[in-house]
Amino acid sequence: MPPRRVITGRSQEPRRRYAEELRLLRAERDLSLRQLAETVGWDPSLFGKLESGATLGSPEVAQALDGFYGTPGLLLAMWEVAVADPKQFKEQYRRYMELEAEAVCLWHYGADVIHGLLQTADYAAELLAAGGLDGDELDTQVEARIGRRAVLANGTVSKFRTILSESVLRTPLQEPGKWREQLEYLMAMAQRKNVAIQMMPQSVGLHGLTNTDTMFLRDADGRTMAWIETGYSGEFVQEASDVERLLLRYDQVRDLALTPYETGKFIRRMLEEASCESST
Structure with a gap:
């Protein structure tokens, strides 16, 4: 598994941390969104939204990416933390x-x-x-x-x-x-x-x-x-x-x-x- 970078203050937010990890893993393999989509499945636009933080996707996507990147359980666990984060909800x-x-x-x-x-x-x-x-x-x-x-x-x-x-x-x-x-x-x-x-x-x-x-x-x-x-x-x-x-x-x-x-x-x-x- 590739070495992890130091977690910055920004990436301590679960949603952003998940998006950053996805961008990092794809960049390490020098893959385009289209190449990733052709290998893993789903539409390239979904992976673009995942990496921008616009969406968190589904647990099935996280599991598929765990299998592809060789990070068993890591991305799924990060997904679970992100979707449960109270910051996903309005202030009140x-x-x-x-x-x-x-x-x-x-x-x-x-x-x-x-x-x-x-x-x-x-x-x-x-x-x-x-x-x-x-x-x-x-x-x-x-x-x-x-x-x-x-x-x-x-x-x-x-x-x-x-x-x-x-x-x-x-x-x-x-x-x-x-x-x-x-x-x-x-x-x-x-x-x-x-x-x-x-x-x-x-x-x-x-x-x-x-x-x-x-x-x-x-x-x-x-x-x-x-x-x-x-x-x-x-x-x-x-x-x-x-x-x-x-x-x-x-x-x-x-x-x-x-x-x-x-x-x-x-x-x-x-x-x-x-x-x-x-x-x-």
Whole structure:
């Protein structure tokens, strides 16, 4: 493996560091973007965007480049760090991302959409595009959102519970096949020991969190904070008495929701409906 250069202050940013490493490895082999593309696959423009930092690409691309350059696991690891970097998100969400990554327990209520930790790339892309993002900015935000899912797989979070309004599970993506994949992903995540998914039936009517997307984050010291989000902004609730009132509402909502088992049966019915729609 070629010797590594000294990491500068600039290249300590994960996204830039990844792009610089890709440029360095290609330059050491005196390859053009077209030559690299012909050997590894994909379009030359993708590798140009990777090396400029305009996009992070997919883990499959990182793995393919690891194989080509003889850097087993290095580029994939750098990719994982880059997509999980809080700097990928807008300023008001960076602190939340940091706390989410450090939390040991997460409790969520979703009034409108599936939480980012449970979204597929297609779901995230359609949701973010509906909010006005497009082009490279959309690609960047989707990559960053998918990178966040690692907190459920790395063992840091001992429990993640999400209670979804029935309307969330009845609001499909534009393409039935992509919606089916999202539902299948929910079913797969529900099999994890540290993940619980519940559904709040519309028949319950109004309740304490009807219009409030809420996340509770408990750290290793036992402190709990709340994050309340709308489609336009989010804010922290840190005062202990305010958090306690929200937790009481959450407990009441959980008592009204379907159990994880009953929710699984409901999602399977949604899957059957999505399969029928995609086959017609």
